Amino acid sequence: MASNAAKRYAQAVFELARERGALDAWQSDLTDLTSLMNDRLAAAFFADPNVAPARKTAVLDKVLADGQPEARNLAHMLLERERLGDVPRIAEIFEERLRAERGIVIAEVTTADPLSADGEAMLRERLQRLMGKQIELRLQVDPSIIGGIVARVGDLVIDGSVVSQLRKLRARLATAS
Secondary structure: OOOHHHHHHHHHHHHHHHHHOOHHHHHHHHHHHHHHHHOHHHHHHHHOOOOOHHHHHHHHHHHOOOOOHHHHHHHHHHHHOOOHHHHHHHHHHHHHHHHHHHOEEEEEEEEOOOOOHHHHHHHHHHHHHHHOOEEEEEEEEOHHHOOOEEEEEOOEEEEOOHHHHHHHHHHHHHHHO
16 A cells, blocks of 8 residues: 555656656656666665765666656655655556556456467457557466456456356356256
């Protein structure tokens, strides 16, 4: 669960980015910061009280050298407030807001075998027609479904797996006797 601070930072960043027409630039800057904070050694560096704040600031500035000045300001503020650990959650909330802003929903799709690029495109197209929104696929492979797909889009589950079909067939046969 996100800290209230992470939610507030994400909200403020998103509003600033939208008002300045810089949603993609902020997305990139937050991705860079998240990559840094997800690195075990970097996280230890920033958490170490023996490392001078100036050295930490210099690392942040180097990571965001091509970023926006406001992103560097955010990183500095998070460093001062000892909240750099919130960066991944801030970025995650920002991404959620960005998808909502652009009318994109996530479809978590499980298949028995990896889909080809053509298969992904066809699946995305069909789900977009069904949902009436743009779809971002999150693909997983699970051989235990034997074949077919299982797609989750929000609260909707589309289970076209062979395992599900076999269960339904078994239930029908059990009630028919």
